Amino acid sequence: MTSTDIRTLLDRDPAVLVLEDGTRYAGRAYGARGRTLGEVVFTTGMTGYQETLTDPSYAGQIVLQTAPHIGNTGVNSEDPESRRIWVAGYIVRDPSRVVSNWRAEGSLDDQLASSGVVGISGLDTRAVTRRIRSEGSMRGGVFSGADAELDADEQLRIVREAPQMAGRSLSQEVSVSETEVTPAVGERIGNLAVIDLGIKQATVENLARRGFDVHVMPQDSTAEQIRAIDPVAVFYSNGPGDPAASDAHVELLRGVLRDGIPYFGICFGNQLFGRALGFGTYKLPFGHRGANQPVLDKATGRVEITSQNHGFAVDAPLEEIVDSPEGFGRVEVSHIGLNDRVVEGLRALDIPAFSVQYHPEAEGGPHDANYLFDRFRDMVVDALSKKGTHA
Structure with a gap:
């Protein structure tokens, strides 16, 4: 890793994932900055992250990738499963520093940002997954940029006021x-x-x-x-x-x-x-x-x-x-x-x-x-x- 790569990772804005039970996970912003709310769920696929992001079934959900390295192969215009990214938010542990694939037309980070998808990286995704497995899927929020500076109690209030997935038509x-x-x-x-x-x-x-x-x-x-x-x-x-x-x-x-x-x-x-x-x-x-x-x-x-x-x-x-x-x-x-x-x-x-x-x-x-x-x-x-x- 070059000194430029290290500075790029360190310069990422702080972000936080807040679950409705009050659990908090600190990380770094990934994709767009701001806030997003949804049901936090995890997916175990080690490949096909572009297909996951563009699967309309994920609408209303903040998706956590259990595979640690995401973004390695970048993004292209051939692999999307629909006309846009549908996830409400995105959680990854280690975003790729570089794109390395002959089919790549851009980076995942840039596409998330241009699509307005608020994400978070650099947190312990295994710990979040274990929390969801033991307590069940729950509402959550990702806060970055100015929203990361909100009071913790205010962030939790915002999360708990978000709609439940049960009873929801999308x-x-x-x-x-x-x-x-x-x-x-x-x-x-x-x-x-x-x-x-x-x-x-x-x-x-x-x-x-x-x-x-x-x-x-x-x-x-x-x-x-x-x-x-x-x-x-x-x-x-x-x-x-x-x-x-x-x-x-x-x-x-x-x-x-x-x-x-x-x-x-x-x-x-x-x-x-x-x-x-x-x-x-x-x-x-x-x-x-x-x-x-x-x-x-x-x-x-x-x-x-x-x-x-x-x-x-x-x-x-x-x-x-x-x-x-x-x-x-x-x-x-x-x-x-x-x-x-x-x-x-x-x-x-x-x-x-x-x-x-x-x-x-x-x-x-x-x-x-x-x-x-x-x-x-x-x-x-x-x-x-x-x-x-x-x-």
């Missing part, structure tokens, strides 16, 4: 404002209605490669607007927020299922599918976020290493086939999380519909679950053949 903040269409690649199957609750670009590309004309539609789309594109299936994307605060999406999905339209949902779409079937959802203590979550596919007995980002889960029986409380026939839990026995997938046995809690399209890796897009394609083709129709 779909309207991350969804497209008008429908965007991506044409099918290869043999065309038909139009796919995608309700954008915080979709990632990799999802759109994976669906298009399976032969769907992908219509990414606003989160407040109506049943009439869905029917207007004559869809062969409906897809609910990942996204942020509490599924219990999305009753309109649940009612829309129940109409889709009653019409016999094939359905596939991921992450938030899994939770909404569970509620549409009549099951409850609940908040996890600290959620699943990262690229190393083991999941059992009950149909094959195979264990997949999956990428996940969620703080809520479906409450459904793990080992038995049950009748849907809302009258959609038999339902089974298709996938189970092996760390904590959380529902990771649902499959309806009497209608063409299934969902998974994790992210099968995760471009930052792993890719064990890409087969689910093929499973969805096969389900839609089978449903069309039974109807005697095909686009």
Whole structure:
């Protein structure tokens, strides 16, 4: 490290992370200066920080990277998963002093600053992670610049007045404002209605490669607007927020299922599918976020290493086939999380519909679950053949 590098690190403005239980962690400013508030969560991915930052599922959350070195490969215009950075704030231990990658077009620090994302570096991220694991995800604030000089009691008051994630609806903040269409690649199957609750670009590309004309539609789309594109299936994307605060999406999905339209949902779409079937959802203590979550596919007995980002889960029986409380026939839990026995997938046995809690399209890796897009394609083709129709 050169003397210039040392001065650069020492010259960073002081910053502080304040948790709602009163715990404080001193560090140095990273990215934009100011204050930011949100639910503090941690993610265990060692790569793919650019995909993490641009995942709309992280809206409203201050994201801590458990991997100590962040920013090594810089940033580029090819890896983002959406049109902007969505995290409310960013926490890292050791930001890279230099950018070293042939694809880099800039530094992560500069992009965070230009995007107005307030971050903090140089603190003990392991200690923060252990705090969250023992006490659960909680509201927090990052304060830097002039806000770092606020009285500690004032900073804590500001944090405790921030909204809770439970009961919060964020779909309207991350969804497209008008429908965007991506044409099918290869043999065309038909139009796919995608309700954008915080979709990632990799999802759109994976669906298009399976032969769907992908219509990414606003989160407040109506049943009439869905029917207007004559869809062969409906897809609910990942996204942020509490599924219990999305009753309109649940009612829309129940109409889709009653019409016999094939359905596939991921992450938030899994939770909404569970509620549409009549099951409850609940908040996890600290959620699943990262690229190393083991999941059992009950149909094959195979264990997949999956990428996940969620703080809520479906409450459904793990080992038995049950009748849907809302009258959609038999339902089974298709996938189970092996760390904590959380529902990771649902499959309806009497209608063409299934969902998974994790992210099968995760471009930052792993890719064990890409087969689910093929499973969805096969389900839609089978449903069309039974109807005697095909686009």
